[in-house]
Amino acid sequence: MTNIDPKPPLLRINVAIFVGLPLAALLLVPAWGIYRGFDTAQWLWALAFLYLNGMSITGGYHRLWAHKAYEASPALKWLFAFWGAGALQNSILVWASDHRRHHRHVDDNELDPYSAGRGLWFSHMGWMLREYRCNEPDFSNARDLERDPIVVWQHRHYVPLTVFMNLGLPLLLGVWLGDIIGTVLLVGLLRLVVNHHVTFFINSLAHFWGSRPYTESNSARDNGFLAFLTYGEGYHNFHHIFQADYRNGIRWWQWDPTKWMISACARLGLASNLNRVPDFRIQRALLDTEFDRARAKLAKAQDSESLRQMLEREYQEFTESINQWTALQALRYERRKEQLGGVLGEKKLHLQQKWEHAALRTRLKELEYSLKMQRKRLGLLMQQLQLQAQPA
Template sequence: MSKSTTKPPLIKINAVIFIGLPLAALILVPYWGLQHGFDSFQWLWAIAFLYLNGMSITGGYHRLWAHKAYQAHPALKWFFAFWGAGALQNSILIWASDHRRHHRHVDDAEHDPYAASRGLWFSHMGWMLREYESGVPDFSNAKDLQRDPVVMWQHKHYVALTLLMNLGLPILLGVWHGDIIGTLLLVGLLRLVINHHFTFFINSLAHFWGSRPYTESNSARDNGLLAFLTYGEGYHNYHHIFQTDYRNGIRWWQWDPTKWMINLCARVGLAHNLTRVPNFKVQRALLDTQFQRARQKLEQAEDRDTWMDTLEREYLLFTESINQWRELQSERYERTVADLEDAIEERKTALRLKWEQAALRSKLKELEYSMKMQRKRLSLLMQQAQLQTR
């Protein structure tokens, strides 16, 4: 029996939001700007709303609720719930449930809600324009969120909240400023359209454009420009392999204002239990990907057997480093549990524990450095092999 080529029905309200509003912005914003102009007050508030909405999606909807990368104080949850509703990307419950399915079935055209394998347009916004999923929404992967009173309150009152944040607040700002229409067009309409497409870039462009240093098992990519536009979400290859890390940009110089915001919230008591992937695991992912690429390239090199022998020796060193790390981790946690129990009665045990933990940390650092050096040797090996094939 052949598959039906009939397209699912159009979702009219979504078509108005995702097609009608951008068209309105393209026409009305330039027209009003030429006729009446916009001032710095309106531009500054538009940027403020853009960041408040965007970082409530990245820091709240995404890293807090979808991935549970940290825990938040109720005050911070309510902040994200209100400003996230202003981003007009659905309720926390629906957004997070869809996103969890995306991670579980990434690139699977049948089960990934916005699978990049179905094309750039589909993953960017096409998936929201038609009824690709029918029946009652499936929140079986979000039972924890259904127990969260903030999430469920926002889900119940989502329409009222999004109207308040997208119409009510801009109108109040316009009344205060003395220009309701201009403020509504800039702070309400243009800001909303830009925020939508910045977020959609992660579902679409971040699966087509950029590098894959950590894993090639899926289409997600790291892209510094997209990270700048999306409050740090553009380091998408890293995120797809280490999704519970509260950071996306793990280097100090990588633009990730969401990470900095979460870290600041932790310092003032609004966030805790921030998850950080150990650096050794990051180095392991980088090196593992590099080995896969090296094997593919050296298969085609002249004097293939010699190069592959060298590569295998490096891989044995890599395996040995991993085994040492596992042993150190096991030893570290076993000693911590046992010695902390003893330390309750004897302070000397606690002092010895500190020295032993320092020694273990030193060994872990040595292993991390060894893996970095191995990455450099692999790069040099591939360059030499490439020169010989020319």
């Protein structure tokens, strides 16, 4: 890559935050633990702060503001703005603007602010320690956020806000719990450092470690273990292809507390318009990736002409399903527009409309099911290829 300055000047404040604070935590927290000890209430408060900070970043900064995956009431936005500031990861405006650049230019070492292509250390923390060019503030991709009064207010008052959330609040809590130093160390310092690193894992480890079921066009990975540490953001391969979906873990058994929080908020009337990618598009992405993998394997295999033909037949069927689905979706969209425009608004057409709508839905479901079955057949095909590859 050209024009990349390998060692621009260090950002002293960031070095103090990202290197100084973890070192202080490593020394002071165990020392106080040995000298005085921490009680259960302090640990529980630290955990509560950790989740409030973490989920304000994942549910607020990330899914709400950076991706607009749903809409939130002002009360919820204020909550995210305060507790997100407490995560000490810059203001919503800076964070979301950087993150939109990350998605748009993922893995581009010049334009992605935390490109995984520049290594694990750079994407985890290194990018924040120096004055890298890709890191210069540029809000041209966040004009919508500049119109959000809560975002603007938080950006203007970010420094006093983050000092209050990280120092003032733990201090007050310490007065109440009767141990100021211990509470500031545990709920203030250790919680902050832990939350920093688990969030940074999404930019670093989640681009290096895990599987890529939905797309291999970028380095993002799905990793259940990382999802557990990152409030559900570990399904990063899914997220990079379907960034506008409010979910990252789409299966019921996948750990995604941020998704659960958003749907709970929707039930309480605090969130609305939750964006979900249609299942068909998810199946399509899975199958597309599997076809690519199967082709690559078959290209290397010997005596696999019949399997190759089968694969191409499957691929043809796949393309036809996609075309049909796209046409049906367009038809559905047309119908809805007509209904809204009152073209078919007469009462006697009501039953006809309902019937058409149901027929369309059934057909779309059938197509979705046909992709699922295709994935099964593709699996069998691959097993066959594996058997052929084994020595007799």
